[in-house]
Amino acid sequence: MTTTLPDDGELSRAFSAGSEAALRAVYDRWSPLVHTLALRALRDAMAAEDVTQQVFVKAWRRSGSFDPARGPLGAWLVGITRNCIADALTERARQAPTVEPTIVAETAAAPESPFDLAERALVAGELDRLDEEPRRVMRLAFYEDLSHREIAERLQIPLGTVKSHIHRSLARLRTRLEVIE
Incomplete structure (x- = not known):
């Protein structure tokens, strides 16, 4: 079913x-x-x-x-x-x-802290919702701590594309993760 x-x-x-x-x-x-x-x-x-x-x-x-x-x-x-x-x-x-x-x-x-774990798990879940290329860019930026230039070189995409993916992805994540306590 x-x-x-x-x-x-x-x-x-x-x-x-x-x-x-x-x-x-x-x-x-x-x-x-x-x-x-x-x-x-x-x-x-x-x-x-x-x-x-x-x-x-x-x-x-x-x-x-x-x-x-x-x-x-x-x-x-x-x-x-x-x-x-x-x-x-x-x-x-x-x-x-x-x-x-x-x-x-x-x-x-x-x-x-369980609060840190909860926030990390929520962010990871939200990253998984991104399209494939922005998700790869964000993971390299946050989990491997690569610079924009290093990400562009590793993924063989233009530097401007990397910056755009990061900017748009952060905006989406911010919108989805805003919680009024």
């Missing part, structure tokens, strides 16, 4: 209107990202499943307050995910036995 998911705008409007079918589509589209963020932050599959469930229950309960004009649905869900992860980490810390702080500081490297 093949189903086509509605575009983000249509899905966002249906979700904010309280459509149960939209909830299913939102879950299908965004639960892998939510679960991955939770799993990376919590390093516990059961806790990640709990957070994923909490995120979608909270999102459904607050669906009427979601305004598609204020930002993308995925970013709104990542915001809820960040809060649920923070709550889970707080609860875990509260229940953990107390350990001498100096020992912890000496033996454990600080884990990456």
Whole structure:
């Protein structure tokens, strides 16, 4: 059985209107990202499943307050995910036995913030939505830290094209990732 998911705008409007079918589509589209963020932050599959469930229950309960004009649905869900992860980490810390702080500081490297992980995963997801050539340009610029000229040489495309791809891609990413907290 093949189903086509509605575009983000249509899905966002249906979700904010309280459509149960939209909830299913939102879950299908965004639960892998939510679960991955939770799993990376919590390093516990059961806790990640709990957070994923909490995120979608909270999102459904607050669906009427979601305004598609204020930002993308995925970013709104990542915001809820960040809060649920923070709550889970707080609860875990509260229940953990107390350990001498100096020992912890000496033996454990600080884990990456779940907020940083969430933002990185969201940006990576948005990069994947770009067309092939702009996506390659952006990945070389951000992940390999190449200059515009180096990207042009590696991809054998004009320098002006590289600059245009980066400018347009950043504008698209900025628009899609704006979230009003």
